Amino acid sequence: EPEVTQTPSHQVTQMGQEVILRCVPISNHLYFYWYRQILGQKVEFLVSFYNNEISEKSEIFDDQFSVERPDGSNFTLKIRSTKLEDSAMYFCASSEAGTGQILSGANVLTFGAGSRLTVL
């Protein structure tokens, strides 16, 4: 079964430091996403990426955040200067098709296991 893999599984950083979270989406998927979940709270959309550019982003995804697909396999989320409130679980996901497309199973998201970010 193809998987979305994320590294690191847990990162502890000091406030103000830069953090890069890495993801390897499923190889034939074209749409990529980052979500975050603060402990015990809802899963919040951050950004989606398609055709080598950001398709949509939320209010959370401000100038401190950036995404990149540096090669054919990796998809990264960078937080330039971390704040205490950035502490959360960050989930990468990918899908074969866009979420609103009426295709059998192709618009389902496959999630990674998450990267837990702790900002001290």
Added chain:
Amino acid sequence: SQQGEEDPQALSIQEGENATMNCSYKTSINNLQWYRQNSGRGLVHLILIRSNEREKHSGRLRVTLDTSKKSSSLLITASRAADTASYFCATDGSDYKLSFGAGTTVTVRA
């Protein structure tokens, strides 16, 4: 907001009982999906129902969709301890975004 809102927030049932949770959303959708999250893990897709469908089954899962009321329900029949998890409905706000609700935490007691 497009995101779904689940109800109840938490549910505790005995093994073998059925668990029902509801989801309401605000605007029109192409499809609605349900995902499960085990504690500390990523979300796993359970079932998708299209806007022109009213009911769908997958194993012990039954999903209904009422687009006139903008609501969906997820029924888990004959629950098992392994069904203990949080369950989220998700709606397509656009081609590039799936929006999740706050989830229903289900605890199945042995």
